[in-house]
Amino acid sequence: MAETANPEKGNRKVEVFDTEEDLAVSLAKYTADLSDKICQERGAFTVVLSGGSLINSLRKLVEPPYVDSIEWGKWHVFWVDERVVPKDHEDSNYKLAYDGFLSKVPIVPGNVYAINDALSAEGAADDYETCLKHLVKNGIIALSSVSGYPKFDLMLLGMGPDGHLASLFPGHPLVNEKEKWVTFIKDSPKPPPERITFTFPVINSSAYNAMVIAGAAEATAVHLALGDAKNSDKLPVELLSAEGELKFFLDKAAASKL
Numbered sequence: 001m002a003e004t005a006n007p008e009k010g011n012r013k014v015e016v017f018d019t020e021e022d023l024a025v026s027l028a029k030y031t032a033d034l035s036d037k038i039c040q041e042r043g044a045f046t047v048v049l050s051g052g053s054l055i056n057s058l059r060k061l062v063e064p065p066y067v068d069s070i071e072w073g074k075w076h077v078f079w080v081d082e083r084v085v086p087k088d089h090e091d092s093n094y095k096l097a098y099d100g101f102l103s104k105v106p107i108v109p110g111n112v113y114a115i116n117d118a119l120s121a122e123g124a125a126d127d128y129e130t131c132l133k134h135l136v137k138n139g140i141i142a143l144s145s146v147s148g149y150p151k152f153d154l155m156l157l158g159m160g161p162d163g164h165l166a167s168l169f170p171g172h173p174l175v176n177e178k179e180k181w182v183t184f185i186k187d188s189p190k191p192p193p194e195r196i197t198f199t200f201p202v203i204n205s206s207a208y209n210a211m212v213i214a215g216a217a218e219a220t221a222v223h224l225a226l227g228d229a230k231n232s233d234k235l236p237v238e239l240l241s242a243e244g245e246l247k248f249f250l251d252k253a254a255a256s257k258l
């Protein structure tokens with residue numbers, strides 16, 4: 001059973017689920033409904049994944065009815081951040097998503113855009129940005145008429161207990177990057193240190209952003225992001241928005257300090 005915490009604020013919605021299982025069920029329906037709508041509207045669905053616990057929360061998508069009903073052939077899959085490690089490394093967000101999700105659904109392999117793991121962090125970020133520019137040019141990724149940045153259809157995001165999202169960490173200058181679409185970090189406070197990440201202007205230009213948070217470890221950051229606290233140094237999660245809709249999927253533990 002879900003309840004809506006904090007009434008709507010702008011285009012932000014917050015739903016709290018009794019259990020992480022209920023959350024996963026609702027997240028699958030939300031993603032499948034958007035996939036249906038957007039595949040019909042534009043013939044392609046650009047989905048951005050994060051790493052971490054998010055992938056496990058997508059587990060209902062690889063089961064009936066969704067495994068059979070979603071137009072997987074129209075999906076184009078990206079990563080909001082990636083660790084600069086080989087694709088078969090335990091720390092790879094690609095490997096996590098492939099093992100837990102992508103290998104279980106008929107997405108076209110050529111529509112899965114992993115980073116080039118043969119490059120340095122800087123090279124991989126530039127290469128990924130070039131790939132995005134090419135896909136904007138040929139109309140697979142939309143371009144926001146509001147911001148001028150790429151407008152992905154749906155980003156499925158997670159948050160760490162410190163309030164970071166993607167590889168944008170509290171107090172790190174990358175949080176303020178406005179020029180690049182994709183940038184790199186070599187001193188990530190969370191290992192591994194070398195990563196690439198979408199920047200906030202790209203993340204916040206997304207049509208739909210789903211922020212998925214389960215567990216008590218994140219409750220303080222959730223409270224700062226969604227509660228009435230007035231903190232001057234904003235956490236990355238507090239800077240999150242979306243052009244269309246930003247929806248928080250929380251379990252009771254994550255929402256326990258609201």
Ligand SMILES: O=C1O[C@H](COP(=O)(O)O)[C@@H](O)[C@H](O)[C@H]1O
Nearest residue numbers: 050051052053054158159160166
């Ligand atoms: O390092 C990362 O952490 C965040 C949060 O992960 P979680 O396990 O606490 O949900 C993740 O969203 C990001 O993609 C990943 O690289």
